Amino acid sequence: MLPYLEFANSIFSFRVGKANLKINSKGFFFGAIVKTFLRILGLGVIAVLLGVSGTCLAQRVVLRMIGPEDVNGAWAEIIKRFEARHPDVKIKYISGPWSTDDRQNMYLRSFLSGDPIEIVYMDVTWTAKFAARGWLLSLDPWFSPHEGSAFFPGALKAGYYQGYLYRLPLTVDVGVLYWRKDLVSRPPRTWRELEDTCRLHAHPPELYCLVFQGMQYEGLTCNFLEFLWAAGGQILDEKGQVAIASPEGLSALNFLRKLRLKNWVPKAVLSFQEQHTLEFFLKGRAIFMRNWPYALRLINQSPLRGKVGLAPLPSKTGAPTPGTLGGWGLGIARGTKAPEKAWAFIAFATSAEAQKILYLKRGWLPARKELFRDPTLLRENPALKDLYFLLERARPRPVHPQYPRISDTLQKHVSAVLAGVETPEEALKALSETLKFIIRGSRENYLRRLLLDYELKETLAHTLFFSAVSVSLEFLLGFLLALLLATPFPGRWWVRLAVLLPWALPTAVMAMSWQWMLNNPFGVINDLLLKAGLISHPVDWLASPEGAMWSAILADVWKTTPFVVIILLAGLYSIPRELKESLEVDGAGPLKRLFYLTLPLLLPFVRVALIFRLLQALGIFDLIWVLTRGGPADSTRTLGLYLYDLAFRYDEVGYALFLTVLFVFFLMVMSLLIVRLTTLEYERRS
């Protein structure tokens, strides 16, 4: 087996000037490429033909949409009723992942692929991005403006981009304050009143004052915006310029920090999404909770029934703060073959009839005002009246094509302030600078952007740290394991098998396993460390920046050490026994033999392993994407994830490709450098 490895080595010592491609080989080579290409083309044509004939045979227009799992069959019911009235249309509901972000990425990839999913079932924040790229059809030809008054104004307004309507609202959501009627006499109107109540009634750790969604995800943006609006600030001004660096912005961040410092807000909010917040509140451990209206139904099924009221969020001055508007709507993708049919479906799905089904089966609040006056619904849920008041005042999040990046940036710095990693002043400055780059940067040329790109610098630093640490650890461990396996002992075959296994298992799948092992508090790693007495209480490994990075390194070392072992083992086998013996005869000890015989002869193998491992580590994606998705606070985001985000989330394919080319070039130079540095004098001569 060794000749191939030597060959592998020789490959890295090539010289470009040698003009290896002669005409003969070239002709053959390109001939093969052309043939392959033609074959691929043929297959493509066949596939397209099959697809076309499939649709022709069906004779019905098929329209697809992606949504979360259809619990209780609400969508099935709506689709059934619609298809009964339009027998020529078939609606295919694709059950996507629960994460809003993942579903957005699915739509995005379908638009990029040129085969758009016809009906766009979209969150309130997607409109601007999709519309700005021209991926949506304007609904204005069909929608008459006077119908608009039937919807909540904010919800309808969120569907407009630059004067055209792209999205019709289906359901609405708004941030509200839940308060314990049995503990306090009335909900706070101002921040001062909130502080007073906290001081009087809260006694942590049994009873905290306020809980909200503080994890680094879209929910934190919604929560923070409410604090910002309560202080009178805003992210972007009317002209679309960044306006967060203001006294109002600072006081919002200061107030958040104060709530946390005084321990009125539990530390755990940093890992809270909606459900965790609600669970905490239902256990009676907080006086106030910021959440969406869906929580009401669950509160009414719990022991807290009748003890909880709804109120607008408090503000700095006393004027009721608008809650963040959420909710879902429908649009039509550009390139849809039968837009009229798609419109017919949208018109039906946003009708009062369909919205009522969604409300009754799923509890999603309708975007049509009339349903809030529906006597049957009101009898079942009298709180609809309060919600109506709040929904009319709900405020949409900033409308900007780059909204996802704006939101990512907000989350990162707000969560850093909550965690105490950044002071409010620092966070505000970083926030303002990054947002300015995002909003201005997309107009600059690539080279200028490269210099301004703050995220690139960060991800590059993470990538280099990750690669350096994990590759060194792998070599250390791999060398020891290889030495072990090169010596015969009983059961060696089995040990070799065990060592080889992690390499062969699917990375993405095993990353899921690691995530489970690192779980808090049910993870086995916490349990083992507790038993060994190394930690005193369970650690939330994936929630802190350092913990997440080291977890990723740990998993990567586990996964890829076998590769190093395999290569080094082959190297050890290649060292002739006689050499070792003759050195022994000459009186060289084990250490001397290691440094003067084993290591130099192993060098070519180390070189191969090093280049492969470094390239793989620098380009890491699967493991980190599944384990942490780059979080928390982007602390494990590597270059691979950034490029992927740029291309498939932020839709900056051109810039992503530019970075890719630069990176490939860098990797090539690095590989050649490694070859140079690890080639010894005598090797070069031979």
Add this chain to the structure above:
Amino acid sequence: MKKIIFLLFGLIACAYCLFPFYWTVVTALKPPSKIFSLPLEYFPWPISLENLYRVWEKRPFGRYLMNSLVVSGGGTFLSLFLSSLLAFRLRYLPVSRALALQRWLLIASIIPPTLLVIPIFMAIKALGLVNHLLGLILSYTVLNLPFGVWLLYASFSKVPRELDEAALLDGFSRLGILFRLLLPLSRTGLAVAGILIFIFCWNEFLLALTLLQDQSHYTVPVGIALLSGASAYEIPWGEINAAVALTTLPVILLVALFQSSILEGLTAGALKG
């Protein structure tokens, strides 16, 4: 004495390498109610097949497995076919030139797939094969081609050239030599290349995530990574672990059965991480 120390180290290495897998199996075999309970049980008894049943019956896991099989099988077959053609042609070039050509192939193939995903996506999009298993098969073929060529060229060169000439005299066609002489003679090399390429395809995640949108097209790794519970907030860890165990089992069997040939192939290739 020395042997015992080595054995001890060997056991530690085994425990370190196998523990994550062991823990997955243990979790998969716990009844769902015990998964979220403390203290943790390291040897669950009685075992329960509830999680396996759920992932099989209530989720489209069978579908994911089928997709993975189709994609990995198709990718392996196509890359073996094409790379045997290429390796066959390289056989008739002077050795130095053949090696030089493979050098270029290798350089193309060590670029991490993360950097290739955008260009591949664009190419597959141009072919109209996004969200189609065929698109994934073609990309896997392309990605594994250099590796296949390399292994097959090496194992072809173990067959003496004189045999080819004799076959030619016996009236074999060129392709006849490849399919009726060379490939049967280098069965081992073919098998090793096939197994390794199959494992690479089976494990691939990034391209499958990018190229497939429809849940009914997901391969196993994508399906597991995006497996979610009945609400956005609860993660069904029991079912995930059951799925992980089921996915890794075939790989473990393959590796156990062909350990030494895989080691050899990898060392020859030294190609994938």
